[in-house]
Amino acid sequence: MSIIEKAAGRLAKPTVGAPAPEPAAAPPVDVQSPPPAPVEIAAPAAQGKSRSKTIELNLAKLQEAGMVTPNAGRSAIAEEFRAIKRTLITQALERSEKSAKPNNLIMVTSSLPGEGKTFCAINLAISIAMELDHTVLLVDADVARPSILRNLGLDPEPGIMDVLLGKKFDVADVMLKTNVDTLSILPAGSSHRHATELLASQTMSKLLNELATRYSDRIVIFDSPPLLLTSEARVLAQQMGQVVMVVEGEITTQNALKNSLSQIAGCQNINLIYNKAKAFRGGDQYGYYYS
Template structure:
């Protein structure tokens, strides 16, 4: 007698016995073990009763009309910014109260916002794409990009996407105390990735972050590609209230910053007071000669006695 026939015979005996004398726990356990040895029998547990059923092919769910099976959906990840830590580091936060730094960035952002949503010429780049750069490292460009993004996020009518585009030396997430994540470079390399797969929403409802992503030696070529042009167009135009801040590499160290500038509607260059030489500033400005709407932020000035570091904003 085959295993299947033995199992079927055992089921018949159990059904007959069930109407007379309940099986003991030991007997039920033995029956369960025997039936489990058969590859043609599957088990379904209903409350405390073990029911054994022959295995059949499971038919696909019937389609309703032309309805297609649901595809998996990607959800944007959420991260928590430590706003108390940011305040301790001297950054702009909505709960930080009225500070000189907050007032400085209120002055800085206003003309940028006016141009971001002003009338654009047919050949002009979107004004809501703003690149923050510097001549050399250490002048405060990342600090400025984050504070500018936080200040604009406080607006009632605008949202902000902060992009870490310093792909050779990303520092936005590190400055904010967040771990490295996939981001911009991964989207440009892998056409199966979408913005929603890598964009980070934050506990500041109007602020999202796009990390730099995985480092690659082809960063300049990727930033100059049609894929990047399409991505920039998408993030500039998807939401009419969005401002996009790009933290760019320094102009005098990499070629990525000049390529990135070609996509931008506005450029902000941070100059460290009493440190950056006039020659470095002129050389950096020559790298973006021909681009419109170039502005300077003079950083770390101490012009007034008793006043801590302030920011002074000038048009280039």
């Protein structure tokens, strides 16, 4: 069972006129288990050709798990992410100074594992993909413990690390189209002991520039590692136009948040999502708050 499937027990559905009952204890949405043994991902047989692979997201199962989906009706979580995405989209469309990073590169991170960053990154990507004027690329940049494909019930695929390692992959070879026409996914790919150096390389800078500028309507969402766990998140943050910090209500300490923010102080746009917050008096309803 994926983390997303477990998330359904974590999110209480709103009841008009009265708070919902206290949800049963469940694992945090974004708890990350110890990393599995490295998976050897074979290159495609025809090395010079684009794979142009399309994957099927089980939208019904995502909806059952409490996720945002394009075909679902109005829901509390859909409304919450509609509010969250609006400022991010506005900033993504603003023209930056030449020295600034592209505002359509948005990194979602947290201080520590288990605060809900992957859950928020997936929901944010799907919510923005529901816009009429934008396409979205969701990048699994948590290269040490990739979870996007696993949470979506999909098998490992070549990804961004294989491009950076020069394994004869072009980014078009590893980008996955989905049955949501405006949403594509770029997996993490192979693990590597020098992941930080690869993410800080000139090859990565060129790749980010290509992702940011190839399509004028594209917004790129990166699910990054936690800031206090690895150095990869800090390297990524330095190259992002916007950073979204996910903070778990009543769990994330003030000290952890201060330490995390100090590591990304140079970023031009830092935003906070207060996740798993008890929204109503009595503490019966979970919600998401953006600032």
